[in-house]
Amino acid sequence: MPEAVIVEAVRTPIGKRNGSLADVHATSLSAIVLNELVRRTGIDPGDVDDVQWGCVSQVGDQSSNVGRFAVLAAGWPETVPAVTINRACGSSQQALDHAAFAVMSGQQELVVAGGVETMSRVPLGVARQTGEPYGPGPKQRYPDADFNQITGAQLIAERWGLSRAALDEYSTRSHALTAAAIDKGVFETQIVPVDVADGSFAIDEGLRRGTSVESLAKLKSVSGEDGWIHAGNSSQISDGAAALLVTTPEKAKALGLTPIVRYHSGAVSGADPKLVLTGPIPATEKILGRSGLSVDDIGAFEVNEAFASVVLAWLAETGADLDRVNPLGGAISVGHPLGASGAILMTRLINNMRDNGIRYGLQTMCEGGGTANATLVELLDA
Structure with missing residues (x-):
């Protein structure tokens, strides 16, 4: 079976709600x-076999297969196809999985994976304003559930005995780590600046x-x-985009490109939809079992900071070393542009691995409905 490698990963800076990126259309942000x-x-963009693009709120500015129109906005040849993927918050992480699977199957050689979300322009929950998203079946099956992530975050805190002080201590850590990373210029090489009015x-x-x-x-x-959940121990509503180039080692060599990491393993899981956000726990267990590695073998983790309680419950169950988890901060301190976050986290992860010679990195994200993705990558020449 062919291997899949990531040869490049870039992202925009993350804009806060109604901030610097609020006037930028999703397709324009993606094109950047x-x-x-x-x-x-x-590369010649005409050689790209497919673009796998994550986006969650596929209405308004982000409707009509935003991935395809991003390709056209970028000026790429009309022959380059694209598909838009929605696995809730894990959409662009799933896009990466799909890209890797396509390459590993031998059906495609050069695939772009990424995603976008402009939450300033397409507000969170807007899709629910025009219909009933769940239908009667799930509500009959779970009559006491509201499938709400804030409710889930609170229930997780209660079940794992996490106090408000513990949640706030973790959130304070996120801001401190992000501040240190920005001051050291850690993100500069992975970010492409965006021209805005200012x-x-x-x-x-x-x-x-x-x-x-x-x-x-x-x-x-x-x-x-x-309750213990508040804006300060939750992820921020944000805007952003990110993209990664996935190919085979042989194709990379032919193009004169140096792979950063090998796509090692991918896993998805489902968990209690009432708690909503515990999926990263079984997803991590599944991917470690599949890979033959232990939690101690992983040198860096990116666990999406949807809520502080999600990360702390995951830590309690996995026994991972806190110092290896979100070492550059996370969505609590910089934001969570839903459909872009998976690709943003992977961009952060593989750059951190390369900068620090870390062999194995694992990324996982909770997702609406109780699902989760986990992706394991291996640094080449580590």
Whole structure:
């Protein structure tokens, strides 16, 4: 079976809600990272077999197969196809899985994976305003469930005995790590600046320097009067896009490209849809079992910070070393542009692995409905 490798990964800076990227259309934002892949690799876009593009809220600006219109917005040949994928928050991580599977099957040689979400322009939950998203069957099966992620985050905190102070301590850590990474210029090589009205936007803007447990304690709960979930220990609503180029080692050599990581394994799982967000726990167990590796073999983890309780429950169940988990911060400190987040996390992960000589990296994300993706990559020449 052919191997799949990632030879390049780029992303936009993450814009906060109604911030620097609010006036940029989803296809335009996508085109920026698509063309940055071309600029960095020198490939002929006409040689791309397919574009797998993640997007969650596929209405309004993001409707009509946003991946296809991103390709056209980029000026790529009309012959280049694209498909838009929705696995909730894991959409662009699933796009990467699909790209790798296509290459490993031998059916395609050069595939772009990525995603976009412009939550300033297409608000979270807008799709639910025009119909009933779940239908009667799931509600009859789970009569006491509202399938709401905030409710799920609170239930997880209660089940795993996580106090508000513990959630806020983790969230404070996220901001501190992101601040340190930005100050060291860690993200500069992976980010493509975006020209906006005020100039060139090049730094993730969700960071709130000086965040502390004391400052977070002042925020009002969004999970009930006595709840522990609030805006400060939850992911931020954001805008962004990211793209990765997937191919075989042989094709990379022919194109004069140096692979960064090998796609080692991929897994998906389903879990309790009432808790919604626990899927990364069985997904991680599944991928480690499939790969033959242990949690101690993994040098870096990217566990999407949808809510602090998600990461802390995952840590409790897996026994992973906290120092290896989200070492550059995460969605609590920089944001979670839904359909782009999987590709953004992988871009962050593989650059961190290359910068620090880390052999194995694992990425996992909780997703609406109780599903989750886990992806394991191996640094080449580690």
